[in-house]
Amino acid sequence: MKVGIIVFPGSNCDRDVATVTEGLLNVATRMIWHQDTDLSALDLVVIPGGFSYGDYLRCGAIARFSPAIKSVIEHAQAGKLVLGICNGFQILTEVGLLPGALIRNRDLHFICDRVPMKVERSDLPWTSNYTSGQVITLPIAHGEGRYFADSDTLKTLEDNGQVLFRYCSATGEVNQDSNPNGSLDNIAGIINQQGNVLGMMPHPERAADAAIGITDGKALFEGVLASFAVGV
Numbered sequence: 001m002k003v004g005i006i007v008f009p010g011s012n013c014d015r016d017v018a019t020v021t022e023g024l025l026n027v028a029t030r031m032i033w034h035q036d037t038d039l040s041a042l043d044l045v046v047i048p049g050g051f052s053y054g055d056y057l058r059c060g061a062i063a064r065f066s067p068a069i070k071s072v073i074e075h076a077q078a079g080k081l082v083l084g085i086c087n088g089f090q091i092l093t094e095v096g097l098l099p100g101a102l103i104r105n106r107d108l109h110f111i112c113d114r115v116p117m118k119v120e121r122s123d124l125p126w127t128s129n130y131t132s133g134q135v136i137t138l139p140i141a142h143g144e145g146r147y148f149a150d151s152d153t154l155k156t157l158e159d160n161g162q163v164l165f166r167y168c169s170a171t172g173e174v175n176q177d178s179n180p181n182g183s184l185d186n187i188a189g190i191i192n193q194q195g196n197v198l199g200m201m202p203h204p205e206r207a208a209d210a211a212i213g214i215t216d217g218k219a220l221f222e223g224v225l226a227s228f229a230v231g232v
């Protein structure tokens with residue numbers, strides 16, 4: 001398996017992802033400057049978190065025009081895996097690879113916290129190392145992480161099982177008290193219809209090394225790796 005990580009001016013979680021894929025899991029990993037377009041030979045492309053182009057205009061609104069993003073679209077359309085984390089999720093919605101939008105948090109504050117969320121399904125490479133309904137804890141760090149979509153889009157997402165991660169309480173209750181940013185339906189992460197594109201506001205790459213004291217994110221990368229090992 002080969003991983004590519006897109007680097008924009010202002011990305012700040014790119015090295016964190018590489019530390020997990022290359023450092024902890026020993027997976028061949030390449031950093032891809034946003035002006036590069038060659039993603040061939042890559043299995044997983046990660047659009048990392050951060051503040052691409054300073055998040056001026058709107059988070060992800062400038063990054064979506066980068067040359068690398070054209071190649072990311074082709075990569076996704078070929079059915080290959082794309083993971084957008086935080087700013088990466090925002091970029092994926094700007095591009096239209098995922099529906100909806102990420103808007104200012106309900107309380108208009110930047111939130112930096114560790115929060116519980118539910119893994120809704122485990123039948124995809126992304127979550128094959130979790131169990132369906134498992135409550136995990138991951139860091140969040142965003143100012144514009146409130147998932148929003150029109151009611152038809154939201155219904156389609158729910159009907160198709162496209163909500164992969166949902167904020168909840170430590171004991172698994174999904175309600176407004178366990179919703180850190182006001183996301184509709186407590187949505188923390190969604191997939192496209194085919195399931196090969198995942199966008200999520202929480203940061204699995206910041207929760208993979210025991211030295212940090214939180215490791216629930218490691219299983220996401222391990223699940224993807226395992227899916228290649230068995231040739232899924």
Ligand SMILES: NC(=O)CC[C@H](N)C(=O)O
Pocket residue numbers: 048049050051052055059085086087088141142143144145
């Ligand atoms: N950690 C991140 O990727 C932050 C995303 C974006 N800059 C926001 O504040 O919402």
